[in-house]
Each structure stands twice: as C-alpha cells, then as structure tokens.
Amino acid sequence: MGKLIYGTQTGTTDEIAERIKKALPELIHEIKPIFRAGESDFDENFLILGGSTWGDGELTDDWSDFFPQLDAVDFNGKTVALFGLGDQYGYGYNFVSAMKLLYDKVLERGAVIVGDTVPLEGFEFDHSESVVDDHFIGLVLDEVNQPEMTDDRIETWAETVRNQLLSKVS
Numbered sequence: 001m002g003k004l005i006y007g008t009q010t011g012t013t014d015e016i017a018e019r020i021k022k023a024l025p026e027l028i029h030e031i032k033p034i035f036r037a038g039e040s041d042f043d044e045n046f047l048i049l050g051g052s053t054w055g056d057g058e059l060t061d062d063w064s065d066f067f068p069q070l071d072a073v074d075f076n077g078k079t080v081a082l083f084g085l086g087d088q089y090g091y092g093y094n095f096v097s098a099m100k101l102l103y104d105k106v107l108e109r110g111a112v113i114v115g116d117t118v119p120l121e122g123f124e125f126d127h128s129e130s131v132v133d134d135h136f137i138g139l140v141l142d143e144v145n146q147p148e149m150t151d152d153r154i155e156t157w158a159e160t161v162r163n164q165l166l167s168k169v170s
C-alpha cells in the first residue's frame with residue numbers, strides 16, 4: 001500500500017488525484033496534498049507523486065515550497081510513479097516539464113521509478129523536459145484540451161504500474 005501526494009495551482013489536480021486512486025485502490029490508501037504533507041508522509045514503500053506544470057515548466061507553488069525538504073527523504077527501497085498535468089497547445093514549448101524535476105530528485109535520492117515509459121502518441125507539442133528516450137517519464141494528462149482521454153490514459157497507466165509492481169514482488 002502507498003500514498004498519492006500531489007500539488008495543484010488552481011485545483012484541477014484535486015479531482016485527478018481521486019481518479020488515479022480509484023484506478024489503483026489496492027495500492028493507494030491515502031491522498032495528500034503537498035501543502036499539508038510532511039516528511040513522514042513519504043514513509044511508504046510506494047508513492048505516486050505529481051501535479052500540474054506552472055509558470056514556464058515549473059512546479060506549482062506548493063511543490064516548490066516543499067521541494068528542498070525532499071533532500072531529507074531517503075527514497076532507497078521506495079518505488080515511485082509520477083504523473084503530470086499540462087496544456088500541450090498553450091505551453092507546447094514546455095509541456096508537463098515540471099514532472100521531470102520530481103523525477104530527477106527522487107532518482108537522485110534512490111527511488112525506483114515505475115510507469116515511466118508512457119508513449120507520446122496522441123499528444124502534440126514542441127518540447128517537454130519530461131520526455132526521456134522517446135517516452136514520457138510518467139502519466140501525462142491534458143485537462144485543458146483532452147479531458148475526454150483522461151479516463152483511458154489513467155486506466156492504461158494504472159495497469160502498467162500494477163503489473164510492474166507485481167513483477168517486482170514475484
């Protein structure tokens with residue numbers, strides 16, 4: 001069991017967090033907005049971390065405020081999956097780039113990442129920091145332009161995460 005910790009600037013991610021939890025009921029026992037989280041909230045074997053990209057490829061203010069505290073969290077032995085919200089047409093030069101800031105930090109702190117080979121198909125954008133080896137490094141959602149695709153994207157990704165976790169255990 002694990003926890004989903006997320007940031008948001010204008011509240012869109014609140015509901016998305018619920019929908020991701022619903023897709024992985026056996027893996028997520030609690031949702032925590034990062035503005036209410038402390039270091040002890042990261043004391044889990046499995047974590048889903050995410051939120052929207054703001055500014056110019058930046059984290060939301062709530063994640064930015066907490067970010068230095070991640071240096072006090074030991075991610076060794078923890079498995080992390082990431083998700084990000086963005087606007088591919090409005091900010092196609094920096095689409096969902098903030099997810100990469102979390103990715104780099106948890107990797108540096110020892111985490112194993114799952115759900116990190118999400119295909120780029122179905123998106124149109126010029127640049128994203130969150131593309132590594134021709135894949136997104138986590139679940140990508142665009143509630144501004146493609147809300148109708150969100151359920152399928154969550155479901156497909158959740159299945160991958162579930163399978164990757166199962167194969168790690170067995």
Ligand SMILES: Cc1cc2nc3c(=O)[nH]c(=O)nc-3n(C[C@H](O)[C@H](O)[C@H](O)COP(=O)(O)O)c2cc1C
Pocket residue numbers: 007008009010011012013014051052053054055056057058060085086087088091094095096097143144
């Ligand atoms: C001022 C502003 C800056 C934004 N910057 C980016 C960006 O750099 N990259 C991106 O993909 N989306 C960007 N977005 C789009 C948001 O990520 C998107 O609207 C998201 O759904 C907001 O989620 P939230 O309400 O949970 O914060 C920006 C939106 C606004 C209004």
